[in-house]
Amino acid sequence: MSVIIPKKVYKTIVAAAVRFANAKIPRDDWLEVSGIFIGRNEGKGNKAKVIVTEAYPIMHQELDKDAVIDQYKWTDEDYLSLALIDDEAICRDPPEFTIGWWHTHPGFKIMMSHIDIRTTLSYQTNNPLAISLVFNPLRLTRQIEPADKKGDPDIKLKNDPGFKIYRLDDVEKGIQASYSEIDFEIQGFDSLEEMLVQMQKFVVDVTMNLPKENVVETYESTVENMINKLTAQLQGLDEYLQTLVRKGEQARVHEVLEAQKRDIYKYVTDTTEKLENIKEFKDYLEFKERESMIPRIDEIINRWETTVGKLDSTLNEIAKKF
Numbered sequence: 001m002s003v004i005i006p007k008k009v010y011k012t013i014v015a016a017a018v019r020f021a022n023a024k025i026p027r028d029d030w031l032e033v034s035g036i037f038i039g040r041n042e043g044k045g046n047k048a049k050v051i052v053t054e055a056y057p058i059m060h061q062e063l064d065k066d067a068v069i070d071q072y073k074w075t076d077e078d079y080l081s082l083a084l085i086d087d088e089a090i091c092r093d094p095p096e097f098t099i100g101w102w103h104t105h106p107g108f109k110i111m112m113s114h115i116d117i118r119t120t121l122s123y124q125t126n127n128p129l130a131i132s133l134v135f136n137p138l139r140l141t142r143q144i145e146p147a148d149k150k151g152d153p154d155i156k157l158k159n160d161p162g163f164k165i166y167r168l169d170d171v172e173k174g175i176q177a178s179y180s181e182i183d184f185e186i187q188g189f190d191s192l193e194e195m196l197v198q199m200q201k202f203v204v205d206v207t208m209n210l211p212k213e214n215v216v217e218t219y220e221s222t223v224e225n226m227i228n229k230l231t232a233q234l235q236g237l238d239e240y241l242q243t244l245v246r247k248g249e250q251a252r253v254h255e256v257l258e259a260q261k262r263d264i265y266k267y268v269t270d271t272t273e274k275l276e277n278i279k280e281f282k283d284y285l286e287f288k289e290r291e292s293m294i295p296r297i298d299e300i301i302n303r304w305e306t307t308v309g310k311l312d313s314t315l316n317e318i319a320k321k322f
């Protein structure tokens with residue numbers, strides 16, 4: 001059997017993982033995150049395919065220095081998220097459902113712990129094709145896997161996406177079940193090399209723009225900065241033109257105005273593109289965060305769009321004065 005992972009699904013897992021385990025966070029404070037997959041199954045037996053259509057981040061571990069791996073606790077709100085996502089998926093055409101789960105091992109080896117086996121068991125008992133994906137962001141960024149034995153050198157990898165997908169071999173053995181890796185295909189990249197380049201850059205973007213807390217405030221300060229810079233450029237232009245007139249260099253006004261307009265429009269194009277990139281990050285929030293945070297983020301992004309919408313008339317007003 002094999003699993004189809006679209007680019008957006010892969011990016012969701014990477015973003016949710018890196019948000020809680022990245023270069024800006026001390027390594028001891030890295031947290032595991034966990035979520036589910038929506039999709040459908042096609043075919044049977046060896047030809048069976050699991051088509052993943054969406055990954056939903058559900059929760060992250062609380063910081064607890066004494067916690068052992070995989071000891072995250074799902075709250076009632078998290079279970080409610082699962083039910084809501086499942087209810088929505090079944091209404092799709094064709095109907096979809098929860099086809100497995102994913103979680104992270106930030107900075108440590110990819111495998112299935114006893115707790116992971118127990119969780120996978122609950123999915124696979126209902127759906128024999130259910131999958132369990134384990135991702136380690138360091139494996140993606142550094143292309144290494146820690147050795148089995150402590151003290152042995154790290155294992156070097158090539159073009160590795162940072163995760164493996166597993167399923168249990170023998171569900172009837174319960175928590176004694178063994179597990180195997182399943183083949184998968186990540187869609188949406190021209191080559192593995194290109195995937196790695198894009199995803200490593202994406203990790204940096206997420207590290208810089210998707211903090212574990214204060215997400216809305218971060219969007220707000222980013223957009224405020226962008227608007228302030230644009231306002232400062234317009235004011236600077238106005239003042240510069242006034243200076244030219246005062247110095248009797250009226251003849252240069254047109255040329256200066258045109259050159260500055262080009263710079264300002266370039267700034268707006270570049271900034272809008274940058275904002276377009278980080279706009280996407282709201283899709284990588286935990287399900288329970290979405291309802292309250294996404295409308296606020298949209299409103300903040302809208303402030304930039306409104307400012308840019310007025311740019312032509314603002315520039316015309318400046319031009320008219322001279």
Ligand SMILES: [Zn+2]
Nearest residue numbers: 070105113116
């Ligand atoms: Zn685990």
